[in-house]
Amino acid sequence: MGTGTENILLDITGLSKHFGGLRALDEVDISCRQGETLGIIGPNGAGKTTVFNVVTGFSRPTSGDIRFGGSKITQKTAAQICRLGISRTFQGVRLFREMTVWENVWLGQNCQAKYLNPLFWSRGVNEAALRADVEALLNEFQIFAKKDAKARELSFGDMRRLEICRALATKPKLLLLDEPASGLTPVETTRLIDDLRKLSDAGLTIILIEHDMHVALGLSDRIVVLNFGQLLAQGTPTEVRHNPAVIEAYLGKSAEAVNA
Amino acid sequence: MKHVKTLTFAAGVSALLAAPAMAFQDEGTVRLGSTEPLTGPGAVYGQPTIIGKKIAIEEINAAGGIMIDGKKVKLDLFSEDDQAKPDQGVSIFRKLESSDDVLAITGTIYSRVSETMWGLLQKKLDDPNDTGLQVPAMSFLSMKAGVASISPWAFRNAGVECDQHEQLIDLVQEANGGAEFQSVVAALESNEAHSAAAWRVCYQGSLKKRNWDTKEYVEWFEQDTDFSVQVRRIRRAKPDLFILSSHYQANVGAMLEMARQGVTPKYMISHIGADAVEMIDLGGKAVEGVVFPSTAFFADPGVKSLLDEYSKRTGEWYMPAFTYLAYEGMYLMKHVFETAGIKNQPDTLAEDRRKVRDALASLKDWPNPMGLKLTMGATGDISRPYVYVTIKDGTFKLWWHPTKGYMNP
C-alpha cells in the first residue's frame, strides 16, 4: 500500500479497554494517514465507539498507546485532546439544546478564542473574524437561516449537521464522526455525503463509524473492520467487501446484501 | 388596567413606608414596643410572655392608664413577631425604634436574638462618636449571662443568673450538712447558647471559687434522643452532686436514661431551663428531686391573681416564671414612665427615651406586684430574691424560700 510513516496523523497501537471482565477492545492497532478518510465498521458491540472514546480522552485505555501527530495523547483529558486538534461528534446527537444554533457553533471556537485570557474577552483575537467564520460555516452547511432558533427546535438532520458544524468550528486536524448518517432520511444522507466529501477534498482527515454500508464504503478511502473488540480486517472498500471473515462476521446479513 | 394595578401597588407600598406618626400625648396613648417569637418554634415561649404583657396592660388601662405630664394616657403596645430569628429581630428592632417611634422596647425572649438587637444600641453613654441606637430596651427573659451589660440602654428583670447558681450551690451544700461533695458531675447541653454561657460563666466560676473539680463532665445536644453514652459515664462517677446546664427537653431524656440505669445522685441542680411543665409531663417519676431556681413560683400567693387570669385564658394549671416577669415588666414600665418626667410628645421623643433610660438605671426599691423591692444593678440587671423549686410527688414544690427557708429538702 506504500504507507509512508512520515504522514501518519493518528497511530493507535496495542489498544485495549476492559470494563470489568468485558474486553471492549483487545490489542487493536489502527493508523490513519494525513488527508485520508478512514471508515470503521463492525457489528453492534464491536467496540467502535469505544475507540472514539479512548482516542478523544473520554475514557482511559487499559493499555496501549495513542499518538497524534507524533506525540502521545493517551493520558490527556478530553478538552486537551480537542485543543490539540481532534474533534468529534456523538452517536446520539449532543448539542447545547437550550442555546441557539449560532451560539452552539460560536462556542466551538473557544480553542482559538482562549476564553480565559484575559478573564472575559480575548485580547489579540479578532472576534469579528471569528463571528464571520461562524456565519461562513453555517452557510456552508445551509443552516444559516435558522441561526437564531434553539438547537432543540431543529429537525434531526439539521441537528446532525449543526453538530458537525460545531466540531469543525474547533478547527480540527482530525474529525471523528460517530454514525453521522444514522436516523437521517435518504435525501439528508445524500446531502451529508456531499458535505463530507467536500471536507475531505479540502484536505481534512476524517474517521467515521458507520452502520450504513453505502455511506461507509462510499466515503472511505480505507476501511477497518472491528469485531468483538478485535481487528478483523482492513483495506480498501473493495478488499473489505470481499473479505470472507467480514462476511462471516455479518452473518445476519447475506453476503449479497453486503455487496449490494 | 395594568397601570391602575401598578398605581395601587405603589400606593400600598408608600402607605407602608409612611408609618403613622401621630399618636402621642394628644391621642392619649404612650407607645411601648414589644417583640416576641409569636410563630415558629419560639412561640411556646413567646405566647405565654405576650399573654402576661396583655394581662398587665389591660389591668393598667382599665385602671385609667398612666399619668404622664399631668394627664392620664393609655399604654399602647406595638407588638411584633421576630420568629426567634436574628435577622428578623434586627429589622424589627429598627422598625420599632424608627418607624413606630416607641418610647421603649420590651423583648425578646431568646438571648441570641436579644444580643443581636442590643448590639445595635449605643455602647457608651453620651459619647457623640458612638452612633448606636438610643432607645431603652428591656427583656423579661434572655437569661444568658452578661447579655444586659452589652449596652447601658439594655436592661433585664429576670435576675442575675450567676447569683442564682452561686446561691443554689451554697444552699445545696448547706442541705448536705455543709459537707464537701465527693463527686461533682456536670452535664452541658452544648449546642444551646444560654446553657453554654451558664456553664462557662456561672457554674465553672462557682466551682473554681470552691476549688471543686468535676469528676466527670459530659455534653449532649438539645435534640438528642439517646443519652446512654453520657449517662453511663455519669454512673461510673457515682455522683452526689449533679449539675445540669440544660433545658427541659434534654433534661427529661437524660433523666429518664438515668432512671433506667439506676443513677440517683443525692442532689441534682439545673438552671432555669427546667422551669417548664414539660419536665413533669414527659419525665414523670424520673425527674423527681431536681432543684432549679425561679423568680416567681407559680403557686406563690403573690401571683395568684395573675395565675388565675392566665389559667382562664390558656386552660393551663401551670404558669412559667417568665409570664410573671413580663407582667411585672409592664408595671415596671408604667412606674418608670410616670416617674421619669417625660413629655410624651413627638418632638421630645429622644429626650424622653433618655429620661426613661435614666429612670430605669436608677431604679431603687421599687415594690413589684408581689410586694418585693427591686433595685437595678450596674450592668442593667435587676437582682432580686430567688426561690428554688423542686419536683416532688408529681408536682412542683418550693424547695427553699428566702423568708421561709428549706421547705422540701
Next chain:
Amino acid sequence: MAYWYTVISLMCINTILAWSVYSSFMTGTVSLGQAGFFAIGAFASASLTAIYGWHIVPATMMGAVAAAIVGLAIAIPTLRLKGLYLTIATVAFVEVIRVVFHNIKYGRDGEFAIDASSADARQMPWIGPDGPLGFRHIIYLTEHHITPGEYAMWLVLLVIAFGVYFWVLERSRLGFAMRAVEEDEIAAQGVGLSHNFLKVFAFAIGAAIAGVAGSLYAHLLTFITGDDFNIPLTVMMLAYVVIGGGQTFWGPILGALIFTLLPEIARETKEFRLELFGIAMLATMVFRQHGLITRDMVRRAETRIKTAFTGRNTIGPDEPGAPAPNPTKK
C-alpha cells in the same frame, strides 16, 4: 426610615447570597454549601475588623479570599460527584463548619463601657468568637459612623457591581462555556471546554461571593454565632435561585427580593406568615417550573427595549406582542 434601610440591606445580602448559589448553578453544580462559605466570610472578616481593627473593605476581601480557598478545597475532591450527591456532600460540609464555629474560641480582651465587675459579666469583654457564646461586639459600623442608610447604599452599589459582573459574564464566552457545561458536560468537553476547570472556577467564585455576603451580614447584625449558619439557611438560598429562576442572573434577584420582602409586607398576616411563605414556594414551583424569570423572558424584554430605543421594529418571533414561543422544556 432606618427600618427600611435595614430591610434593603438584608435584601441586598440575600441577593448576593442567591448569586453565590447561582455562580456554580451556571455550571450545573447545585451547591448547598453556601452557608458554610457565608460563615467563613462572616467570621474571617469580623475577626479582622473587631479583633485587629482592619478597615471593612480589606477585611471583606480577606473573608472572600478565605471562603474561596476553602471553596477550592471542597470543589476539587468533590468533582467526581454527580448531581444531588455533590449537593449532599456540600450539606455535610455546612454541618462541619457550623460545628467548628460553634466550638472555636480566639480573640482578645476588650473593654466595655459598663462596669463589668459583677460575676455575671466577667466573660463579657471578650472580642472574638467565644464558642457557643458567639462572636459579639462587631461594632465597626457604629464606631465609624456608618448610618444604616449609608450602609444600605454601599450594599446597593455592591449589588450593582455584582450584577454587572454577572451581566458581563452571561454575555461572554466564559459564561456561555459555563452554560455549556451545565447543559451537556460531555459535549462541552467535546468542543474543548475544560469542564473541571470551569466548575471549580465557578464554585470558588460562588464561595467568594458568599464570603462577601457573610462579611456584610456580620457587620449588619453585630453578633454572630456558628448556629446561624445552618442547613435551613442554605436551603433557603437555593430556594431563592430556583424560585426566581436559575437561567439568568435576574432570577436570583427576584427570588431574594420576594422572599425578603414577603415576611415584611405580610407582617399584617402575622400568624400565617410562614404558611404563606411555604405555599408561595410550592405554588411557584408547580406553576412556573423554570422559576419566575426565564431566559426567554429576558430576551424578549431586551428586544423590546432595543426596539424602543432604536425605533426599529424587528420582524419575526421576537416582535413585541407576537405570541411567545412555548417555553416548555423536555
Next chain:
Amino acid sequence: MQFDEFFFIDLIQTGIDGAMLGSVYALMAIGFALIWGLLGILNLAHGQTVAFGMFAGLVSAGHLKLPIPISFACAVVTGVLVALLVERICYRPIRRAHELVPMIATLGFWITTEEILQKIYFHMYFKDFMPFPNPFTMTRFTFGEFVIRFDYVVTMSVAVVLVAALYFVIYRSRLGMALRMVAAGHDIAHLMGVNVLKTLRSAFMIAGAFGGAAGYLLGYVANMANPYAGSMATVKGLFTMILGGAGSIPGAIVGGIVLGFTELESAYLFSFAYRDAIAMGLLFLLLVFRPQGLFGTRVEDKI
C-alpha cells in the same frame, strides 16, 4: 474517653445502643431511598410523614387511649395520607421538570405543614413537647454486663418486620414487579404496559407507611412527640440514605445502623461537641472516595 477497666464493655455497649438507635434512622431513610430510587428526586417532605405519624400516634394512643397496635396503624395510615398529598401536590404536576423543582416544592410543603402542625400542637396543648405513651420506658433486658432497652428491641423488631414485608412486596408481588420495572426506566415500564403513575403513587404510599411507622417508633423511643420531628427526620434520613447509597434499600438499613453507631461511638471515643462534625466529616470523605455510598452501584456515563 478514659481507658479504664470499663473501656471495652462501654465500647461494645455503645455500639449496641448505636445500632439500635440506627434502626430508627434506617426506617426514616427507607422512604427517602424508595422515592429517590424510583423517581430520582429528593423528597424533602418525607419528614412530614414522620411528624404526622407521630402526631397520629400521640392523639390515638395518648388521648383516645386506643390499644397500641391500632394506634400504630393510625400512625401508618396518617403517614400514607400525607405521602399521597405530597405526591398529588408536589410531584404529579411537575414530574417532567428538572429534579430540583420537586425538591423545592417539597421544601415548601415541609415549611407549610410543619408550621401548621406546630399550630395544631399549640392550640391543642399550648406547648409543643408532649409525652408519648410508652408503658415500657423503664423496661430493660440485662445480659451479663450488657443491657438492652426494651423499646429499642420493639423498634428493631418492627423495623425488621416492615423491611421483610417490603422485600416480600418488591420481590413477590405484581406491584413489586411493576416497581422494579419503573426503577429500570419510566418509559420502558410504560411500554411494557405498567401504569407508571399508579405505581409511583404506590411507591409514595409505601414510603409514607414507613414514615408513619418511623414517626410512631421515634416518639416511642424518645418518650415525646413534637411538631419538629419532621425536620430532624428529614436531615437524619437524608444523611442515612446517602451513606448507604442513594436509592438502595439495604443501603438505607445498613446506613442507618452505621450512622447511629458512628454518632454514639464518636461521642464516646472522641468528643461530644464535635460528634456531628465527625459523623458529617466521615460522610463527606465517604462521598469523595466512594460516591455511590456503601451499597450503591456505580453508574458509568453513557456517551
